[in-house]
Every structure is written in structure tokens, then in C-alpha cells.
Amino acid sequence: MSSIRQIIIFLGAPGSGKGTLSRMCVDKLDWKQLSTGDLCRQHVQAGTEIGKEIDFTLKSGTLVRDSVIIDMVAQWLATQVQDADSVILDGFPRTVVQARSFIAMMDGSFENVTLKVYQLIVPDSEIVKRLSSRVVCSNKECQAIYSERLLGSSEWHTKKCDVCGHSLVKRNDDTVEKIHARLVNYHHHIEQLLEYYRNIGCQVIDINADVPTEEIFQEILYYERITQ
Ligand code: ADP
Ligand code: ZN
Numbered sequence: 476m477s478s479i480r481q482i483i484i485f486l487g488a489p490g491s492g493k494g495t496l497s498r499m500c501v502d503k504l505d506w507k508q509l510s511t512g513d514l515c516r517q518h519v520q521a522g523t524e525i526g527k528e529i530d531f532t533l534k535s536g537t538l539v540r541d542s543v544i545i546d547m548v549a550q551w552l553a554t555q556v557q558d559a560d561s562v563i564l565d566g567f568p569r570t571v572v573q574a575r576s577f578i579a580m581m582d583g584s585f586e587n588v589t590l591k592v593y594q595l596i597v598p599d600s601e602i603v604k605r606l607s608s609r610v611v612c613s614n615k616e617c618q619a620i621y622s623e624r625l626l627g628s629s630e631w632h633t634k635k636c637d638v639c640g641h642s643l644v645k646r647n648d649d650t651v652e653k654i655h656a657r658l659v660n661y662h663h664h665i666e667q668l669l670e671y672y673r674n675i676g677c678q679v680i681d682i683n684a685d686v687p688t689e690e691i692f693q694e695i696l697y698y699e700r701i702t703q
Pocket of ligand 2: 612613614617618619636637638639640641
């Protein structure tokens with residue numbers, strides 16, 4: 476029997492802070508995080524069959540096929556989360572097809588689990604700035620997130636990851652062109668996703684995420700207290 480009480484979806488554009496916020500929730504609240512982006516990059520790095528199939532898609536900044544993502548999520552949920560109180564979905568579901576499959580999965584395996592969506596809202600102009608200055612840990616088991624703006628535009632090359640000591644790199648989809656493609660993709664799907672959540676009666680909480688992550692975290696804590 477799984478002990479999961481709630482599943483929390485962090486919905487937001489690329490660079491809205493889902494990853495950094497998720498890590499904070501994992502460290503401070505002992506939640507579990509499923510990042511489909513991290514999982515995809517792990518597959519590519521490990522050279523699995525899935526990794527070979529999705530390598531080009533990831534580089535181009537477009538979405539991986541729904542069925543591939545849904546299988547990955549199902550496998551992760553079945554093997555990784557037995558003892559978690561709260562599970563964060565970071566970067567999933569990204570399409571209504573994924574959301575529908577996920578709800579069907581929940582009906583089968585997580586009957587009494589609450590589903591809640593936090594929507595992280597950041598203006599596109601800020602997203603472009605954040606992503607074009609983002610650097611990440613090169614260790615695919617870690618993938619901690621840093622900012623060139625904070626580390627210094629030449630200093631980050633020599634800096635090591637605080638978590639695991641590996642070097643830092645730029646993601647190959649964080650170029651201006653691909654950031655634009657990812658944002659277009661995001662806006663294309665978001666309205667349909669929000670409508671789907673409204674239709675199934677799932678709570679969607681809007682959060683201003685154009686503030687430091689610590690403030691976003693405090694706001695999440697506040698909503699967690701009042702929605703217990
Ligand atoms: P970002 O949110 O910054 O685009 P992610 O790390 O969440 O970055 O995702 C990186 C890439 O992984 C996406 O551009 C896409 O190719 C793939 N991906 C991740 N999650 C999904 C998903 N739920 N559906 C389809 N593709 C996904
Ligand atoms: Zn690291």
C-alpha cells in the first residue's frame with residue numbers, strides 16, 4: 476500500500492522555477508519530486524532505447540511523445556514513491572492527453588490521494604532572461620540549477636556544483652531560439668490544461684513566481700496550511 480496523501484502539480488513555463496522550488500520542497504518538507512525533464516535527460520545520458528529516441532526532440536526544445544512520457548511516469552510512480560507523503564510532478568502533465576492518462580492512472584492506483592495544482596506565473600520577458608543565464612550541474616543524477624547572473628558570467632565556468640561537486644554546464648536547449656520554441660509550446664498547451672483541471676474540479680492555485688524562490692516557498696507553505 477502506498478502512503479501518498481497528495482500529488483502536487485507545479486505548472487509553469489520553462490524557467491518559472493519549478494525545478495528549484497521542487498528541490499526546496501524535497502529538502503525542507505521531505506516531499507518526493509518527479510521531473511520528467513530530468514528523467515528524459517537521464518535516459519539520453521545513459522543511452523537507453525528511450526534516450527536514443529528522444530535525444531533529438533530534447534535538443535530541439537519540442538515535446539516528447541505523450542506515450543513515452545506517460546510510460547516513464549507510470550514506471551517511476553510504481554517504483555519510487557511508496558513511502559512519500561507528498562509527490563511533486565514537475566513538468567508533467569504538459570498536454571491534456573498526459574493529464575487524462577494521469578488521472579486514469581490515479582483512479583487505478585491512488586484512489587484517496589488529493590490532487591492540487593500550483594500555477595507559477597512569471598512574465599515571458601523574465602523567463603527569457605532566466606533561461607538564457609541558467610547553468611546546471613553536469614551530473615545527470617543531480618541536475619542542480621544555478622544562474623550565470625548570480626555566479627558571474629565568466630566565474631561560473633570554474634565553479635563546481637554545491638550538491639555533488641561536478642562542473643556546471645549550459646543546457647543545450649537554453650539558446651534564445653529554443654527558449655522561444657519552448658515558450659510557444661507552453662502557451663499552446665496551458666489554456667487547454669487549465670480548462671481540463673477546471674472541468675474535473677481540481678483546485679488550481681495561482682502563485683506569483685516573479686519573486687525569489689524562498690518567497691514562493693513561503694507562499695506554498697501558507698497554502699499548504701490552509702488547504703490541509
Ligand atoms: P523546461 O521546462 O525548461 O522546458 P524540462 O527539463 O522540464 O525543461 O524539459 C526538457 C525537455 O524534456 C522538454 O523540452 C521536452 O522535450 C522534454 N519533456 C519534459 N517533460 C515533458 C512532458 N511532460 N511532455 C513532453 N516532453 C517533455
Ligand atoms: Zn550536482
